[in-house]
Amino acid sequence: MIMSKEQNHIISTIVEHKPGVLYTVSNLFRCRGFNIDSISVGPTEQSDLARMTITVKGDERTVEQVVKQLNKLIDVIKVSRLNPASIVTRELALIKVRALDTKVRSDVINYAEIFRARVVDVSSESLMVEITGTSDKIDAFLDLMKPFGVKEVARTGITALSRGVKSVKIE
Amino acid sequence: MVKMSGAQALVEALKQQNVEVIFGIVGGAIIPVHDVLRDSGIRHILTRHEQCAAHAADGYARASGRPGVCMATSGPGATNLVTGIANAYLDSSPVISFTGQVNTFAANSSYMIGRDAFQEADIIGITTPITKYNCQVKKASEIPKTVKLAFHLATTGRPGPALIDLPKNVQTEIDEMKFSDKMKVRGYKPKTEPHPIQVKKAVKLLLEAKRPIVLAGGGVIISNAAPELLELAELLMMPVATTFMGKGCFAENHPLSLGNVGMHGTHAANKLILEADVLLAVGTRFSDRTTGTLDQFCPDAKIIHVDVDAAEIGKNVSVDVPIVADAKETLRVIHQLLIHQLKRRENSAWFNRVKELNGQFESEMDPGDCDLKPQLLLKELRKILPENSILATEVGQNQMWAALYFETHKPRTFISSGGLGTMGFGFPAALGAKVACPGSAVVDIAGDGSFRMTEQELACSVMEKIPVTVIVLNNSVLGMVAQWQRLFYDKRYAAVELGSIPDFVKLAEAYGAQGVRVGSLKEFSEATKKALKSDVTTVIDVPIHPEENVFPMVPAGKGLNDTILG
Numbered sequence: 003m004i005m006s007k008e009q010n011h012i013i014s015t016i017v018e019h020k021p022g023v024l025y026t027v028s029n030l031f032r033c034r035g036f037n038i039d040s041i042s043v044g045p046t047e048q049s050d051l052a053r054m055t056i057t058v059k060g061d062e063r064t065v066e067q068v069v070k071q072l073n074k075l076i077d078v079i080k081v082s083r084l085n086p087a088s089i090v091t092r093e094l095a096l097i098k099v100r101a102l103d104t105k106v107r108s109d110v111i112n113y114a115e116i117f118r119a120r121v122v123d124v125s126s127e128s129l130m131v132e133i134t135g136t137s138d139k140i141d142a143f144l145d146l147m148k149p150f151g152v153k154e155v156a157r158t159g160i161t162a163l164s165r166g167v168k169s170v171k172i173e
Numbered sequence: 174m175v176k177m178s179g180a181q182a183l184v185e186a187l188k189q190q191n192v193e194v195i196f197g198i199v200g201g202a203i204i205p206v207h208d209v210l211r212d213s214g215i216r217h218i219l220t221r222h223e224q225c226a227a228h229a230a231d232g233y234a235r236a237s238g239r240p241g242v243c244m245a246t247s248g249p250g251a252t253n254l255v256t257g258i259a260n261a262y263l264d265s266s267p268v269i270s271f272t273g274q275v276n277t278f279a280a281n282s283s284y285m286i287g288r289d290a291f292q293e294a295d296i297i298g299i300t301t302p303i304t305k306y307n308c309q310v311k312k313a314s315e316i317p318k319t320v321k322l323a324f325h326l327a328t329t330g331r332p333g334p335a336l337i338d339l340p341k342n343v344q345t346e347i348d349e350m351k352f353s354d355k356m357k358v359r360g361y362k363p364k365t366e367p368h369p370i371q372v373k374k375a376v377k378l379l380l381e382a383k384r385p386i387v388l389a390g391g392g393v394i395i396s397n398a399a400p401e402l403l404e405l406a407e408l409l410m411m412p413v414a415t416t417f418m419g420k421g422c423f424a425e426n427h428p429l430s431l432g433n434v435g436m437h438g439t440h441a442a443n444k445l446i447l448e449a450d451v452l453l454a455v456g457t458r459f460s461d462r463t464t465g466t467l468d469q470f471c472p473d474a475k476i477i478h479v480d481v482d483a484a485e486i487g488k489n490v491s492v493d494v495p496i497v498a499d500a501k502e503t504l505r506v507i508h509q510l511l512i513h514q515l516k517r518r519e520n521s522a523w524f525n526r527v528k529e530l531n532g533q534f535e536s537e538m539d540p541g542d543c544d545l546k547p548q549l550l551l552k553e554l555r556k557i558l559p560e561n562s563i564l565a566t567e568v569g570q571n572q573m574w575a576a577l578y579f580e581t582h583k584p585r586t587f588i589s590s591g592g593l594g595t596m597g598f599g600f601p602a603a604l605g606a607k608v609a610c611p612g613s614a615v616v617d618i619a620g621d622g623s624f625r626m627t628e629q630e631l632a633c634s635v636m637e638k639i640p641v642t643v644i645v646l647n648n649s650v651l652g653m654v655a656q657w658q659r660l661f662y663d664k665r666y667a668a669v670e671l672g673s674i675p676d677f678v679k680l681a682e683a684y685g686a687q688g689v690r691v692g693s694l695k696e697f698s699e700a701t702k703k704a705l706k707s708d709v710t711t712v713i714d715v716p717i718h719p720e721e722n723v724f725p726m727v728p729a730g731k732g733l734n735d736t737i738l739g
Contacts, residue, residue, distance in 0.1 A: 018360065026301055033302045063487070070484035076306050076326060079360040172359060 010039065011065045012057050012091065012162050015072060016080040016172055019045060019052040023077045027054060030075065036060065036068050040093075040159030051079070051172060055161045080170055084162055091162040094132070095140045096122070100151030101129045110150060117143045128153055174351055179313030180205040180344040183271070184213045186320035189352065192242050194218060194233070194608055195271075196226040200246020202273030202292060205344035218608065218637050221629040223250050225601035227257020228627070230268045232602030235588045236563055237609035238397065240267040240328050247273045248292030251338075252299065256595060259303040261334040263592025264418060265395060267327040270336040272296050277311065277340045286340065296338050305333030313346035322356055330363025331482040332395060363481060367498035367506055374494045375453070375477045376510045382451035384523045385411045388434065388463075391418030391591065392456015392480060394584045398501035399423065402455070405508045408515075411453070412527045414442040416463045418591040419456070421581040429527065435463040436727045437573040441530035443725065443733040446471060448526070455479045456500045459489040460592070469732030479503045544694050547571070547646050547717055551578035553694055554616070554644070557701050562614040563588060565603040567623030568596045570652035573723040575618045586613075597626030603641045604634055614642070614705045621647040622671055631684035634710040642704040643712045648719040649673050656722050660737075681712035690714040 017023045024043060031038050039057040046053045058068055065083070072081045101107045107129060114121055114131050117139065123130035133143050137160060144152065177185070183206055187195075194216045199207050210217055220226040223245040230241030245254050251272040261268035275290040286293065297309050306326040310319050316339075323335040379385055393402055399422045406413050406429050413423040414434040423430050432439035434446050446452065452474040457463065464470040467490065478485075478492040479500055486495040496503055551574055558564070564579055566572040566589040581587040588606055590598040603617040617624075624645050634641060651669040658666050681688030686709055691697040697715060704711035724739035 022297065022301075025298065029301050067484065067488060070488075074482070074484055076358065076360050 008059055008061055010057055010059055012055065012084040012086070012089070012160060013065075013069060013072070014082050014084050014162060015054045015056065015078055016046065016170060017052050017054055018077040018079065019050050020077070023052070024054070026075055026077060027056075027072070030071055031068075034067070034071060036064065040157075042159040042161045044161070048172065053161075055159070057160050079172055082164075082170070084164060088165050089162050090165060091136055091160050092134055093137050093140055093158055093160050094134045095144070095155060095157045097131045097133065097144065097147060097152060098154040099129050099131065099147050100127065100153055102127055106150055110147070113143070113146050119143060174349040176347060177350055178205070178209070178345055178347050179310070179316050179339070180209040182313060182316040182350045183320065183339070183344070184209045184215065185350075185352065186317045187215060187242070188213070190240070190320065190324045195242045195244050196220055196229040196233070196605065197244030198223050198226060198246070198250060200250045200273060200292070202247035202275060202341045203244060203250070203271075203339070203344075205341065206244070206271070206273070206339070217244075218633065218639075220601065220633045222627065223253035224257050224597070225627050225630050225633070227254045227268060227270065228260065228595070228598050228601035229605035229608070230270075231257060231261045231264075231266045231598075232565060232588055232605030233609040234261075234266050234268060234605075235602070236585055236606035238585065239609070240269050240324060241605060242269050242271070244271045245273070246292065247275055247296075248294045250292075251296040252294050255299060255303070256593075258300055258334045258336065260590055260593040260595045260598060262303040262305070264590065265332050265391060266334065267332040268334040269323055269327050270334065272336065272338050273344075274309065274338045274340040276342040278342065296336065300336050303334070304336050307336040307338070309338040309340070310343050311340075312348070313343050314348040314350060316343075317350055317352045318356065322358065325356060326358070326361065330361070331392075364483070364497050365481070365499040365502055367479070367496045367503040371494055371496045372503070372506055372510065375496065376507055376514075378451050378475050378477060378494065379409060379453065379507070379511065380514060384449045385409055385451040385453065386446055386449035386474075387411055387413040388416065388446065388452055388454040388457055389413055389419040389422050390416040390455065390457025392500050393419055393422040394456075396456065396481070396500040397584070398455070398504050399584045401501055401504035401508060403427075405504050405511070408508060408511060410521060410524045412445060412524075414438070414446055416457050416460070417576060417589070420576060420589075421584045421587040424582045425580040426582060428531070431527070431531065433576050434733070436465070436729070437576060437723055437725065438727070438733070438736075439577065440533060440725055440736065440738060441527070443727065443736050444530055445527065447734055449474045452476045453479070454492075455504065456481075458482075458485045461489075464490065465727050465733040465735070466730055469734060545692070545697070545715060545717060547574045547715075547721060548578045549694060550644075550646075550697055550715065551575055551618070553698055554701065555580050557698060557705070558614060558616065561610075561612070562586065562616065563603070563606045563610060564616050564618060565589065565599040565606060566618045567599040567620055568594045569620050569623060569654075570648075570656065570721070570723050571618050571620040571623065571646045573653070574646070577723070579618070596623040600624060600627050600641075600643060601630050603643075604630060604639045607639050607641050616642045616644060619643055619645045620652055621645055621649060621677070622651045624677075625671075628680065631681060631686050631710060631712070635685040638708070640708050640710050642701065643710065644701070645677055645712060645714050646717050647673075647677065647714055648717050648721065650719050652719070652721075653723070655719070659720065659722070660726075661728065677712050677714040681710075685709070687711040688714065690716070692716070
């Protein structure tokens with residue numbers, strides 16, 4: 003068996019938009035010992051369909067099994083492996099940073115501007131920043147915030163779509 | 174559109190699926206269905222434990238090729254089904270379960286499911302990993318289409334169990350019902366036709382092969398592909414090894430038959446599969462019990478893998494030619510292409526090798542002249558049983574002796590728990606098989622340990638007049654575990670002693686069945702012949718030596734070439 007390198011893969015699935023489907027999908031990963039790195043779920047342009055964007059770490063063989071096993075689920079309608087070279091990926095993060103004095107506050111606001119992030123909440127002891135972008139960008143911004151003291155982080159996980167005119171249509 | 178209750182709609186939907194029999198146990202949350210069922214003409218067989226209802230439905234399905242149906246109440250009734258459902262899932266058997274559920278709302282109109290009501294269990298959550306499809310019906314009007322969908326999914330593609338959960342108020346709710354032929358399943362399109370390019374590659378490999386071999390699994394039986402397999406094997410003079418689940422898909426008295434391959438495979442099968450240059454694997458998932466350690470499995474062979482389930486291809490073994498399609502159709506197409514390109518192959522060096530090893534198989538399997546050896550008993554049983562008889566087994570040594578020594582000639586006549594290895598499966602499955610095929614003799618090969626797990630179904634067999642023959646190979650130990658402890662744990666026996674209780678003759682009689690103890694092969698033969706004619710279930714207690722082993726054996730984690738012959 004050839005073991006290829008472990009890599010991050012993005013799998014985009016269109017599923018029936020109904021209760022229990024997220025459970026079925028996440029349960030599959032648990033049962034078969036696949037690790038979910040992140041998962042984001044939301045409605046699509048069709049009200050009865052939802053899109054789940056799942057990132058998994060694994061070698062080629064594992065990811066191929068993930069895709070095949072997902073395809074077997076009755077409520078999963080379409081599974082695509084996204085090619086990193088031709089997709090747009092985005093993640094959103096809310097970051098609460100400790101900011102007791104004006105020096106820190108202005109530093110955080112400056113960094114936020116450079117990263118095209120926004121301050122969305124201010125309290126006497128902290129700022130909350132909203133940032134959108136690729137995961138790398140968010141990681142980089144978080145590194146910059148660490149010296150100030152990051153109190154809380156909420157990240158959505160990656161969502162992604164292929165570029166160009168191609169689209170998935172479900173009857 | 175017709176106005177009726179959910180329970181009436183369920184029974185009507187079952188009739189439309191030609192359901193004739195349901196195995197189950199009643200309980201508070203399923204009474205409304207039983208209230209309709211009692212006058213419906215559908216036979217309800219009352220088992221004494223829900224696990225056995227699921228196993229019986231499974232045995233019914235395997236013997237007949239039609240879906241088996243079982244029913245239980247909410248909570249413990251539903252959870253008792255779980256082992257039976259998991260068993261059906263691993264062996265791809267179309268068992269359809271209906272469970273009662275607590276009301277979706279309470280009398281004060283607040284929501285009841287999810288509030289830990291009496292006998293509430295989240296059976297949908299529990300069975301999600303072990304069903305092909307499950308669904309809790311929220312409105313009575315959804316029942317017709319849900320039932321139709323469950324039967325469709327359970328029986329097509331790679332079959333598997335389905336479960337429908339029915340809250341009690343949905344059973345009693347009256348609504349307009351629409352029984353339509355239309356079905357909408359966007360996420361399910363099983364592929365049946367093989368891809369022509371892959372078929373061509375397979376044909377080329379088979380034509381060039383010097384030492385081709387077939388590995389035929391349970392999928393060959395499920396898709397009724399035995400005739401196509403026989404034609405192809407004979408055309409190419411290609412030996413056929415079966416997985417445990419494939420036993421019966423190729424007549425074991427055929428010169429090309431090698432018997433089972435794997436942990437308790439025959440000498441010939443385990444040796445020849447490693448010598449092959451092309452392996453045509455059909456309807457098998459390359460389970461660890463079949464392949465042994467993977468790095469030593471078929472090192473020199475090009476592998477063609479035919480399976481209707483795409484996820485099985487490349488899961489355990491890397492293959493050269495993947496074919497995602499129905500076994501029957503694929504074998505037919507391959508045969509059709511080959512027949513134009515070659516004449517029937519006569520005695521080749523490879524076939525001579527097959528004959529040589531198959532001969533060895535006989536001598537090395539010869540268990541000697543001790544009288545009541547299980548090996549001899551199973552060979553004797555083959556002589557007694559008519560061709561269309563069905564043999565069910567329990568799990569453990571009894572099962573592996575049956576696999577090795579009971580020659581199976583036809584598909585669906587050997588019924589056993591392969592994937593899950595469920596002790597206690599054989600007896601209720603035998604009852605289900607007998608219900609499906611009342612004209613066939615049905616025999617359960619049991620161990621004393623396994624039989625104790627579901628022996629209470631003697632009550633069901635007597636009350637419902639389902640006569641089968643149970644042969645208890647009684648060694649007073651949990652024999653297979655004892656064998657492992659003997660061989661690999663320095664004879665440090667632990668938790669395997671069962672003692673010589675109960676008295677199986679008295680036990681059978683206590684249930685109104687017949688019991689007989691035999692002390693020689695002759696007595697066994699007479700008792701069996703008598704049991705086959707009886708209209709009541711017979712338990713034949715056969716005391717055997719507690720240290721009898723099953724050989725050949727490949728130790729766990731070893732390769733097929735590490736077979737211990739005895």
